[in-house]
Amino acid sequence: MTLNAALTCDDGQGSQLISAAWKLIAARYIVERHQIGAAVLDRDGGVHVGLHLDAMVGRAAVCAEAVALGVARMATNAPLVMVAAVRHPKPSETAPARLVPPCGLCRELLLDHAPDMTVVVPGPRGGSVMPLAHLLPHKYVGSKWASSHVRS
Numbered sequence: 107m108t109l110n111a112a113l114t115c116d117d118g119q120g121s122q123l124i125s126a127a128w129k130l131i132a133a134r135y136i137v138e139r140h141q142i143g144a145a146v147l148d149r150d151g152g153v154h155v156g157l158h159l160d161a162m163v164g165r166a167a168v169c170a171e172a173v174a175l176g177v178a179r180m181a182t183n184a185p186l187v188m189v190a191a192v193r194h195p196k197p198s199e200t201a202p203a204r205l206v207p208p209c210g211l212c213r214e215l216l217l218d219h220a221p222d223m224t225v226v227v228p229g230p231r232g233g234s235v236m237p238l239a240h241l242l243p244h245k246y247v248g249s250k251w252a253s254s255h256v257r258s
């Protein structure tokens with residue numbers, strides 16, 4: 107399967123992340139097990155990928171963005187600046203692979219760890235980059251991490 111027009115971006119770094127996420131899910135796709143690949147960019151240029159982990163019990167599944175976030179945090183303390191995710195089509199689908207925005211849980215999680223992160227979102231002519239916070243206005247902000255939870 108090759109990269110299609112929906113998997114392009116008007117931003118060079120966004121394109122880099124799409125390519126990394128697509129490369130991962132294209133290599134690791136398994137029906138009902140791994141359907142989405144994600145990539146996170148750190149401020150120093152590091153790209154960290156993660157694979158969606160489906161589960162027999164749906165709520166036990168872990169999103170690719172969450173796995174990529176953990177992989178990134180194992181590798182570096184550098185601020186995380188961008189995320190992108192690509193969904194592999196099921197064999198029964200005729201539509202090609204496509205960009206997917208993070209789910210609500212991932213929006214919360216990513217913003218907790220990277221409040222200034224941007225995200226590649228699908229658009230009519232490929233992806234474009236926007237602040238992740240725009241996808242989750244009025245985000246919950248608790249007090250348990252005080253002000254020192256984000257290191258830069």
Ligand SMILES: [Zn+2]
Binds near residue numbers: 169171209210212213
């Ligand atoms: Zn998610």
